[in-house]
Amino acid sequence: MEPPAAKLPVLRFQSCDLESLTLEWAGEPGVEYKLEFRDVNRKGWDSAFSLRIPPSQTGHETVKVTDLLPSMTYIFRLWIMGAGGKLEGPGPDTAFDTEVVSCTPTSRSVCCGVCVVS
Numbered sequence: 001m002e003p004p005a006a007k008l009p010v011l012r013f014q015s016c017d018l019e020s021l022t023l024e025w026a027g028e029p030g031v032e033y034k035l036e037f038r039d040v041n042r043k044g045w046d047s048a049f050s051l052r053i054p055p056s057q058t059g060h061e062t063v064k065v066t067d068l069l070p071s072m073t074y075i076f077r078l079w080i081m082g083a084g085g086k087l088e089g090p091g092p093d094t095a096f097d098t099e100v101v102s103c104t105p106t107s108r109s110v111c112c113g114v115c116v117v118s
Contacts, residue, residue, distance in 0.1 A: 007028070008078060008079075008080060008088070008089050008090075008091035009025035009026055009027045009061075009078065009091070010025060010026075010091070010092075010094075011023050011024075011025050011076055011078055011091070011094045011096075012024050012025060013096050014062065016096070016097065016098050016099050017098070017099050018070040018098060018099045018101065019066060019067060019068050019069070019070060019098065020064055020065060020066045020067075020068055020098070021064070021065050021068060021074065021096050021098060022062065022063070022064045022065075023035075023062070023063055023065070023076065023096065024060070024061060024062045024063075025061050025078065026059060026060055026061075027056075027059045027060070027061050028059045029055070029056065029057055029058060029059040030055045030056075030057075030059075031055055031059070031080060031081075032052070032053065032054055032055045032080070032081040033052075033053040033061065033078055033079065033080060033081060034050055034051070034052055034053070034078070034079040034080075034081050034087065035050065035051045035053060035063060035065075035076060035077075035078055035079075036048045036049070036050045036076070036077050036078075036079070036090070037049055037050075037051075037065060037074050037075065037076045037077075038074065038075055039069070039072055039073065039074055039075075040072070040073040040074065040075055040095065045077075051063060051065065052081070068098050069098065070098055070099060070100070070101045071097075071098065071099070071100045071101050072097065072098050073095050073096070073097050074095065074096055074097075074098070075093050075094070075095050076093070076094050076095075076096060077089070077090040077091055077092065077093050077094065078090060078091040079091070
């Protein structure tokens with residue numbers, strides 16, 4: 001008899017910078033996940049990127065997705081990887097933004113900011 005399927009957790013935003021997003025979720029110990037993501041302008045999941053998240057002992061998962069574009073919205077979804085690589089899911093599509101590039105002449109940036117030039 002197969003063990004019961006794990007519940008798909010909800011992705012939560014932890015932090016961002018210009019080229020990365022850190023996400024977290026409360027999963028189950030010993031469960032492996034697949035995180036898929038694409039920028040909001042791409043239609044469909046055929047050309048999406050994915051990360052395989054190995055099982056943890058606690059079930060609290062944190063992942064930093066790097067090499068993203070500044071000021072961009074990305075769509076993420078989570079799968080559970082079962083025995084033999086069988087995928088369960090996906091969970092709901094969830095959108096997160098990378099940091100907005102600052103329009104000041106410094107290298108500082110702002111998250112979700114609005115630039116006004118006068």
